[in-house]
Amino acid sequence: MRKAFLLLAGTCIAGIYSFAQEKQDSLRLINLQEVQVVSTRAGVNIPVAYTNIGKEEIKKQNFGQDIPFLLTLSPSVVATSDAGAGIGYTNFRIRGTDATRINVTTxxxxxxxxxxxxxxxxNMPDIASSLEDLQVQRGVGTSTNGAGAFGASINMKTENLSNKAYGELSGTYGAFNTTKAQVKMGTGLLNKHWAFDARISGINSDGFIDRASTDLKSYFAQAGYYGANTVLKFITFRGEEKTYHAWDGVPKDKLETDRTYNPSGYMGDDANGNPMYYENQTDNYKQTHYQFLLTHTFTPSLTLNAGLHYTRGKGYYEEYKTDRKLLEYGLIPFEYGNETVKKSDLVRQKWLDNHFAGGVVSLNYLKDRWNLTFGGAANRYDGDHFGKVIWVKNYIGNLSPDHTFYQSNGTKTDANVYLKATYSITEGLTAYGDIQYRFIDYSIDGQNDTWDWINGEMQKLDVNKNFNFFNPKAGLHYQINQNQKVFASAAIAHREPARNNYTDASFNEKPKAERMIDYEAGYNFSTPLYSFGANLYYMKYKDQLVLTGKVNEIGEMLTSNIPDSYRAGIELMAAAQLTSWLRWDVNATFSKNKVKNYTEFVDLYDENWDWASQVENKLGTTTLAFSPSVVANSMFSASYKGWSAGFQSNYVGKQYIDNTSSNDRALDAYFVNNLRLGYTFSLKGLKSASVNLLVNNLFNEEYESNAWVYSYYQQPDASAGTRDRYADFGYFPQAGTHVLANLTLRF
Structure with a gap:
């Protein structure tokens, strides 16, 4: 019997090594961190707050809902869905930080x-079905590739190639005509070196909100080669979506009478007074990812991880617009009947056509007391933005096919290099250091999608910005004994402005980069039967970009840098194995999230509802929007023979919709419970079969998880000097009690 060992280093900061062993003419892959650039992962001795979510946990929760809803058991996570049922446009926040400040890698x-x-x-439907695990780092975390981690980061690892051949059929059906069909298969190891895996999925749902339908298709495929010291892996995955708009939200006056009302696509009323809606008020996008990954072991102490990638994305959203000024779309007025038409209904499309490519690399060294990682990445983005008018009501002029009314190009070079090190000072005490330099070159040229009434043309875009960021991190980790450990760390992070910070900015107000200093401290106690942990954090921001209500010269809402703001809190986590078959996990976050010396800007209209000016309200210290002071989660999970069950509870405290701390513009706290039941059994001709049932919002809680607001004043009598305040709202109600059922057959 011949034995051969393949020793592949995963990540030096994680300290996880795995190997492949040949025995009885087959290879067993044991816990292999294969062909992954996982240098961004935090390991047991790294002083950051993180949560690992494994494959089995993902599988139990995965009924077709998007990743944000699979993370809701993690500390400080709040998820929301435009369609109200977790499929389609979904989003989440961590510690109150929105998705644009959360770094995500695969x-x-x-x-x-x-x-x-x-x-x-x-754009990545059912990606959860192709994940091996993921890690959520809260705060700045460790150095990572791509966008700045400005409150959290998520590192996803796709499935390991299977060493045994398999097949799997899975189907889900449930509320709102939700269906999910999935086929997975793998060859196992072929000729002791090769393996292939593939998945194809389709997800459809009508959504809880009216016409909030989704039609999602995706695939995932990978091929791998295993050598004595080298592993190569090629991965491709694609998502294709057609989603009806539900992003306008439900007006406040409709919440009590029609919680599923969707104003998107409204075309006016017919002759009988019934509302008409545009059938193709949809978002349409295709995105394909390609990754070529390499792991090579030079010595047991030295490992190289590298990857090349390319992402191709193209699509548009189409919408019906009523009573629009033709001039704003590059169209001239036309004669219809006996009048000159300057405004008309029309259908427009806004397109995005982009390319993203680059490479990542890390060299990992582990020997004696040292654990070192040197790495970096260089990426290039090229994206075209353009708009088309495809129809104008009653138009009899020379409307060319696909009339383009704006066009611009954005390019971005993003490169970074980092060095991380842990050093074992004494037994149990480890020092951690992490320095990163990041360079960004970003430019936008062309026309914005907004008409410039001052200059009588589409708003011109001319942005050319360079950023040089130095992001240091340091900390200590102390293993008190086999049951207890503590850590403390400090880190600095920077984030460059996003595209809309530039396109919506005032002519005289240019957005600045943001900076955050993150202080973290934690304690953990664990035994085989129970555990407890606590993380303290203080995240201090300088020049954070937030919506203040301020508008630019052409009336567009804009974000402004606020000099001083912070998030501070404590995250508590506990778990107990109550019996051999019953476990309880619970966590809670208590926080304060504040803006100091906040100034609100509110539009003022005159007696004829013509815009007059803006009013400044100096409000002092206020609470940051969408940052609840309490978030708590609980999960009772049971497993007995082939049966499994989970009872999940989520509590989210009151959230303010803007930064004014006004109770008139706030979302009520909510408490939602979900029940999951499952049974796995043997069936002739199959490896196994399983039936699962998910009851979401078990007690039919009526709540809204997200909203927007536009506040304004009217001054009905200028001479009197009085004014009245009004607000328009868009709420996003979530579905009441609804059920999904799943059947999976494994071959």
């Missing part, structure tokens, strides 16, 4: 959009 490859800084999960 296998170390950046996922955040280079311009908006967000991750659109609707």
């Amino acid at each position: 296998n170390g490859i950046p996922l955040n959009d280079s311009e908006s800084h967000g991750v659109f999960w609707v």
